Amino acid sequence: xxxxxxxxxxxxxxxxxxxxxxxxxxxxxxxxxxxxxxxxxxxxxxxxxxxxxxxxxxxxxxxxxxxxxxxxxxxxxxxxxxxxxxxxxxxxxxxxxxxxxxxxxxxxxxxxxxxxxxxxxxxxxxxxxxxxxxxxxxxxxxxxxxxxxxxxxxxxxxxxxxxxxxxxxxxxxxxxxxxxxxxxxxxxxxxxxxxxxxxxxxxxxxxxxxxxxxxxxxxxxxxxxxxxxxxxxxxxxxxxxxxxx
Amino acid sequence: xxxxxxxxxxxxxxxxxxxxxxxxxxxxxxxxxxxxxxxxxxxxxxxxxxxxxxxxxxxxxxxxxxxxxxxxxxxxxxxxxxxxxxxxxxxxxxxxxxxxxxxxxxxxxxxxxxxxxxxxxxxxxxxxxxxxxxxxxxxxxxxxxxxxxxxxxxxxxxxxxxxxxxxxxxxxxxxxxxxxxxxxxxxxxxxxxxxxxxxxxxxxxxxxxxxxxxxxxxxxxxxxxxxxxxxxxxxxxxxxxxxxxxxxxxxxxxxxxxxxxxxxxxxxxxxxxxxxxxxxxxxxxxxxxxxxxxxxxxxxxxxxxxxxxxxxxxxxxxxxxxxxx
Numbered sequence: 125x126x127x128x129x130x131x132x133x134x135x136x137x138x139x140x141x142x143x144x145x146x147x148x149x150x151x152x153x154x155x156x157x158x159x160x161x162x163x164x165x166x167x168x169x170x171x172x173x174x175x176x177x178x179x180x181x182x183x184x185x186x187x188x189x190x191x192x193x194x195x196x197x198x199x200x201x202x203x204x205x206x207x208x209x210x211x212x213x214x215x216x217x218x219x220x221x222x223x224x225x226x227x228x229x230x231x232x233x234x235x236x237x238x239x240x241x242x243x244x245x246x247x248x249x250x251x252x253x254x255x256x257x258x259x260x261x262x263x264x265x266x267x268x269x270x271x272x273x274x275x276x277x278x279x280x281x282x283x284x285x286x287x288x289x290x291x292x293x294x295x296x297x298x299x300x301x302x303x304x305x306x307x308x309x310x311x312x313x314x315x316x317x318x319x320x321x322x323x324x325x326x327x328x329x330x331x332x333x334x335x336x337x338x339x340x341x342x343x344x345x346x347x348x349x350x351x352x353x354x355x356x357x358x359x360x361x362x363x364x365x366x367x368x369x
Numbered sequence: 370x371x372x373x374x375x376x377x378x379x380x381x382x383x384x385x386x387x388x389x390x391x392x393x394x395x396x397x398x399x400x401x402x403x404x405x406x407x408x409x410x411x412x413x414x415x416x417x418x419x420x421x422x423x424x425x426x427x428x429x430x431x432x433x434x435x436x437x438x439x440x441x442x443x444x445x446x447x448x449x450x451x452x453x454x455x456x457x458x459x460x461x462x463x464x465x466x467x468x469x470x471x472x473x474x475x476x477x478x479x480x481x482x483x484x485x486x487x488x489x490x491x492x493x494x495x496x497x498x499x500x501x502x503x504x505x506x507x508x509x510x511x512x513x514x515x516x517x518x519x520x521x522x523x524x525x526x527x528x529x530x531x532x533x534x535x536x537x538x539x540x541x542x543x544x545x546x547x548x549x550x551x552x553x554x555x556x557x558x559x560x561x562x563x564x565x566x567x568x569x570x571x572x573x574x575x576x577x578x579x580x581x582x583x584x585x586x587x588x589x590x591x592x593x594x595x596x597x598x599x600x601x602x603x604x605x606x607x608x609x610x611x612x613x614x615x616x617x618x619x620x621x622x623x624x625x626x627x628x629x630x631x632x633x634x635x636x637x638x639x640x641x642x643x644x645x646x647x648x649x650x651x652x653x654x655x656x657x658x659x660x661x662x663x664x665x666x667x668x669x670x671x672x673x674x675x676x677x678x679x680x681x682x683x684x685x686x687x688x689x690x691x692x693x694x
Contacts (some may be wrong), residue, residue, distance in 0.1 A: 137622050137642045141509040150506075161623045200606060217477070217484070226494075242507050242622055246465075246486040251474025260443055260554045261405070263471040266616070280617065281467050281672075282379050282570070284562030290555045291591070300609070300624070302614035332483035332518040339511045341648045347665050352674035355686040358654065361670060363690065366652040368631040369598065 125179030125270070127170040130249060131163040131198050132213065132241040133191035143338045150163055150243075150338065159194045162238025162298060164201070169303035170236055171202040173270055180204045182232075186213045186222050187219045192321070200308035200316035211326035216248035219245040223249070224256030234275065239264050239329040244335070250297040260294040266301040285362070372398040372405050373458035375449055376421060376429070377468050381412045385532070386464045386571045388424050392533040393525050393616025394462035395425025396491050406430065406456050407539065410437050410445055415541055422539030425530065430544040431572060436553075439560075440468060444552040446475035451546065451573035453480065458520070460492075465524035466570065468617075471525045483516035486524040489649070492516075507622040508645040528572035528628045529649075573630045573652075577620055579605035579643075581636015581657065581676055585613035590680045591635065597687045603627065605637045621646040636676045656680070 135141070136156040143151055159167075170181045183198040185191060186209045195206045208223045227235060235257075242246035248261060254261025266285065269279040274291045280299065308316070350358055362369045374394035376387050393406060398405040407426040409418060413431065418429045430452060437444060447524055449472065453461050461476060463469040465486050489511065490502040498515050501523060505512040555623035569575065578596040582588065588602075594694060595602045609619035620627055622642035628649035635656045637643060644667055647653065655668040658675050665671045 135506070137507075138640075140641070141506045143510075150618040153627070154534075155398070220478070221472075244505055244512065246503075247470045248477075248484060248486060251446075251471055252478050254443070255446070255475040255478035258551070259480070261471065261475065261557065262442070264467055279467075281440075281560070282384075283566065283568035284560060285559055287559040287561070288555050288557045294554075300619065323568075330481070332481070332516070333485070334515040334517060336513045336515050338496075338505065338513070344653070344667055344669060347668045347671045349665075349671045349673065352672060352679055353682070354672070355679065355682040356689070358670060358672065358683070359686045359690045362631065362652065362654070363694075366631070366669065368652045369687075369690075 125174060125234070126230070126232045127174060127181045128181060128227055128235045129163065129167045129170050129181060129183045129198070130235065130237045131167065131183050131194065132160045132243070133157050133185065133187055133194040134160045134241055134243045137161065137242065140341070141286050147337045147339060157191065157194065160238050160241045162240060162242070164305035165300065165302050166202055166236035166238050166298040167198055167203065168306050169178060169268055169298060170234070171306070172303055184209070184223055184226060186211055186219045186326070188212060193302040194355060195321060196307065196316045199319045199321070200312040201306055203311060205320040205322070207322045207324060209326050212321050214331065215244070215333050216246070217332050218329050219257055220249050220252035222326055224253055225327050226324065227253070228257060231290040233273070235293070237295070237297045239297045247297060250295050253295045253328050257295070257369050262288070262290065262294065262296040264299050265296045266299055268296065268298070268302055321340065370376045370401070370403045370458045371456045371458045372401065372403060372406060372462065373449070373453045374409045374462040375472065376409045377464055377466060378409065378411045380510050381414070382578050383413065383417055386466060386527045388532050389527065389530045390462055390464045390525050391421055391424035391426055393491065393530040395533065396461055397462065398425070400492065400494060401459065407456070408432070408449060408452050410448065410646050412438070416543045419538040422536045423534045426539045428559055429539045429541045431541050432544050432546055436548065439557040441553055441555060442475065443554070444548065446472050446479065447549060447552050448546040450476050450479040450605065450681070451645040452544070453520070453647065461522045463522070463524045465526050469524045473522050477522045480520045480522070481518065482516040482520035482522045484522045484524070485514055485516065488523050488525045488561050490533070492523070504626065504649065506645070507627045508648045526628060528573065528630070567599070567601040569601045569603055569620070569624060569627060570657065572627070573604050574598050574600035574631045575627055576600045576635070577603035577605070577635045577637060578608070578635040579637030580607050586615070590684070594680055594684050596689065597684055600631070600633070605643050634664055637664060638662045639667065
């Protein structure tokens with residue numbers, strides 16, 4: 125079983141998000157970048173599924189050399205090898221096209237992503253990869269079991285869950301519940317330094333969208349503080365002032 | 370030319386988010402001076418379909434084939450893309466729901482269309498640019514993105530656009546799509562829905578609780594408060610990590626982002642990751658015994674007090690209000 129896990133390099137979840145003076149670029153100064161938390165879930169499950177010689181896990185990342193620490197972390201967690209496509213991850217369409225170009229001749233049985241990257245991308249990579257490769261794509265999965273050449277999946281739907289089976293190959297995006305993220309051990313960290321990391325150049329892809337500018341949510345007015353005994357007043361305010369009930 | 374909107378149903382019924390996307394798509398069709406066509410897949414009754422006209426659709430294409438009863442991502446995406454070509458649609462609108470998140474990227478690639486998901490406002494067409502505002506950085510910011518492509522796909526966040534009723538009834542046409550057998554490679558074995566619960570992602574009212582509740586055994590009052598309000602329940606990350614509540618309820622940066630009209634946070638301190646997931650809520654009420662809790666800084670109303678004292682009183686107050694209204 126060959127599994128490909130797509131990883132992205134995102135601002136630490138505690139990072140304060142600011143932009144340059146004309147609000148056209150994310151201000152990366154002083155921001156720590158980490159392996160996208162959802163991708164860690166996908167990676168953890170891929171490693172569990174291939175443990176004991178049952179398969180291999182390759183991680184792939186579209187980004188510049190500055191994101192190599194994140195790739196090394198994925199290797200330290202237990203991936204067998206890594207590929208970095210050397211380009212700025214312009215948008216989801218670009219990233220998916222690059223990964224699909226690499227994946228199409230490499231015979232992966234399963235491609236996993238995180239349910240979304242916590243920076244720009246929403247949750248588009250899974251569906252786009254599925255379409256570029258003409259394979260099924262399953263979004264926001266909560267459980268992944270494998271048996272021979274097919275998988276049993278539970279995915280989240282509006283107000284519930286859907287159970288489904290799918291044959292290899294397929295691509296799925298992982299959410300909480302699929303696996304517990306792991307912490308790399310010393311042996312993993314040592315071996316990550318020597319595991320293969322292949323760097324390949326990007327292919328040309330049409331630009332369909334352009335990020336123009338950014339803004340932060342408008343600050344709220346000051347809080348109206350009430351006492352413990354003012355619950356009736358709170359309900360009245362929610363009705364008459366906020367008009368939400 | 371046309372705008373095409375995919376109208377999602379749940380067990381044959383439309384939800385508010387469906388009317389939101391139709392209203393939103395109707396406004397786009399006005400902006401582009403063209404017509405709005407809706408496409409429905411599943412067993413929705415004729416009245417509900419023609420009622421979409423009230424939100425601005427002039428025609429509804431109805432696909433009720435048994436083979437498509439369950440959602441099959443690839444097949445649905447192929448059909449929507451095919452219809453959009455036939456109707457010469459330049460903009461395709463969907464809800465940014467679990468279903469929409471699965472469909473929109475596939476449709477975008479099929480049509481070589483730029484895709485904006487998590488859209489929160491109507492597009493702007495100033496200076497010959499077609500731009501859309503969407504959330505970014507897990508709700509900590511917004512991005513304005515230009516769609517350079519000829520065809521555009523937009524997935525609208527729930528609770529982001531006001532319903533607008535204006536038109537009359539829409540014409541409903543039954544439509545027989547062409548299938549590609551290779552589009553059916555997933556098989557649904559079971560659908561489990563908690564019918565008595567309100568789904569969190571598109572809930573208008575949310576009652577959320579954190580570690581301040583001390584343990585899972587104390588959630589009965591949270592559920593009662595949610596039930597008297599008609600709200601969905603949610604929780605903070607430490608609570609779902611500890612297994613007190615299911616992961617689906619986890620709101621925040623690594624959970625889900627919500628944008629309800631009312632978000633009541635009980636016993637949640639307000640870490641930056643949690644606030645990211647709730648920042649687009651219209652009204653935030655915070656109940657916490659720690660007056661220094663960071664959550665108060667982003668709240669509209671706050672009660673500094675012990676949740677175990679305040680919640681029963683709040684439940685009574687809401688019951689009294691409901692009895693009189």
